[in-house]
Amino acid sequence: MTPTHDVSVCGTYILDILGVPVTEIPPGGSRLFVDEIRLCVAGTGGGSIVPAARLGMRTMAFGAVGSDEKADWVIDTMARDGIDVSCMARIADCPTSATILPIRPDGSRPAIHAKGASRRWRISAESQARACQAKVVHLAGVGSMDRMDGAPSLELLRGAKAAGCTTTLDLIMAQREVLDHLLPLMPYVDYFLPSIDETEALVGSKDPAECARFFIEKGAGACAITLGASGSFVMTREGRRFSVPAFEVPVRDTSGCGDAYSGAFIAGLAMEWDLPECAKLATATGAIVATGLGSGANLRSLDDTVRAMNTLPVKDLST
DSSP: OOOSEEEEEEEOOEEEEEEEOOOOOOSTTOOOOOSEEEEEEEHHHHHHHHHHHHTTOOEEEEOEEOSSHHHHHHHHHHHHTTOBOTTOEEOTTOOOOEEEEEOOTTSOOOOEEEOGGGGGOOOOHHHHHHHTTEEEEEEEEETSOTTTTTHHHHHHHHHHHHTTOEEEEEESSOOGGGHHHHGGGGGGOSEEOOBHHHHHHHHSOSOHHHHHHHHHHTTOSEEEEEOGGGOEEEEETTSOEEEEOOBOOOOSOOTTHHHHHHHHHHHHHHTTOOHHHHHHHHHHHHHHHHTSSSTTTTOOOHHHHHHHHHHSOBOOOOO
């Protein structure tokens, strides 16, 4: 079967409302002035599909919004990026998932989140069939989708593998109990894309090789683990392993960087790039996003991102 699109992203779609810089929450009814407030499509689904689309991929979104004013904004914004939103569900009498993010001057941020529609979404049989017409099927947000976690996720990934798709997986809320949802999926996952903080919470180790080996032994084909300011680490079932250093950029906001890494890594897979180039593209994409505010910030095109990955200075961690 000829794929109808490059990437299906099945998962959480969230409206992020970001303000920067926020040094404190003002007491009582007082006021704090910030430089900028921005809205963006985020979540482990939204935060990865937008970068994939801006890198030129034919993308299709599978998730849910609510029945409020935020829903139209999320759907319309994705459509303007060329994302096929025809399979996005709208859940009646439910708000769209949303997060308020007061960004600190160093780029870190606490999150104030309303779970909303993503918590209630479960992919339909018709949408699953369409999702499996892509080169790559990405399941994003394991651990945060109450109706999708467990058997529905297993059915999706098993179906995607049977259809000949490459499968990728990301998660959120990496608590030990999430392993109960995660481990049955591993035999149907070609590339697992967590952060080192997530794998440490799940496995109890800060060693990315040990963490990658754990999930590969549970059935994953490969792990690409983001390491924050230290770049990323990739290991495959065949024993291939390598690290990619981070790039030196002025960091404004780190929200969405991990999801941007996933979206770009998936784009590299869809373009059939070699793994080190996939990881390098993903690292450059995350670095670009860190220079702006919110998911997808400052990311414009594949050509611009390839230029960045070939010219940005590598971060020196020795000092």
